[in-house]
Amino acid sequence: MEKYVNRYYLTEVDRYDDTIYCHHAMMGEKLIPEHVHKKGQFLYTEGGVVYLNTPKQSYFLPARHYIWIPAGVRHSIHPSSAEVIMRNLYFPVYEHDDDFFMRPGIYPVDSLLMELMMFTNRWNGNIWPDDDGRYSIAKAFKMLLSELGRGALPLSLPYPSDPRLVKIVEYMDQHIANHVSFRHIANQFDISERSLARLFQKELNMSFIQYFTILRMLKGLKLLLDEKLSINEVAARVGYSSLPTFSNTFTKIVGVRPSEYVKHKSLWNQ
Structure with a gap:
């Protein structure tokens, strides 16, 4: 597992519009200040609780759950421990994206998503569209989110x-x-x-x-x-x-x- 040292990847996420960006790392600190991406974000955590704040809601992300953060939603991340591990996949906005990808939500991770997510553990950085194997797997992963995530859990409270x-x-x-x-x-x-x-x-x-x-x-x-x-x-x-x-x-x-x-x-x- 890569040690989380700085926030360089936050600017790298949106450097190329058409790539899927993958980042697995230990947090290493207890705050990632408010920021925003042009890509939608899948965030899964291990080893502790993560609080995620948007301008409208406070979300509570426990183990074996993930949060989907739509493109353009400002948010800050507050882990309960610097040893929390983040698993992130950032996806471009596609024309065929359905309503699932337009709203934040917390969902449980089933065994299928877990297997696919752990498969991406070997990847880091940009996945290009011409990398047929990895890009197809990552894009299929995104499609599965909307197929499996039919009911967001009410693990958030409005301000x-x-x-x-x-x-x-x-x-x-x-x-x-x-x-x-x-x-x-x-x-x-x-x-x-x-x-x-x-x-x-x-x-x-x-x-x-x-x-x-x-x-x-x-x-x-x-x-x-x-x-x-x-x-x-x-x-x-x-x-x-x-x-x-x-x-x-x-x-x-x-x-x-x-x-x-x-x-x-x-x-x-x-």
Whole structure:
């Protein structure tokens, strides 16, 4: 695995319009500042959690998942550790690209994608269209993304702009282990329940319970990846007294049961 030393590849990605660019490396640092590409980006990580911020959303990328970042979307990358490994493929925008490639999204990586992605581990830099073998494989990889990625996982949260809601979501984050009800929030911030519901829908395009549930699962994922806690302990830390309820909610949002996630965690981090 190449050591990540500098960000030279960020400028190399768009040097040639028609190439597919491949880059596998250790991060080596804990921030890649905001930037943008003319190519769409497939990003898969190993060895830790990656937070990816766009002007509109904050994304949480756990192990065995990838994020698709459309061309032209400004973003910054924040790994939980400098030892996180990134696997990147950058693709030109093709005329036949469907809607899948027009929006950011996080998706699980199945065994087929994993095999193809690991096959590209031997490549680095530009793959030219006249390199029939490698270019055809890489282009087929991109086509598979839209075929297999039919349902993006809700592993992101939008940013509120209303000052009242900024304080409310900060409070929710700080009290995630508690039973923070909708009524409690309304009383705490001296706002009617009706106004609070409208504020969540208008600002975040989701309900209070949708936001709080996703926030809890993202925190749970981070605890499962970064802390040596049992699933029971993680459930309690994010405010669930019922392990089955936590497990079922986790499975619905993340796509795998927490027990399976923990079982394979050591394999993903190798």
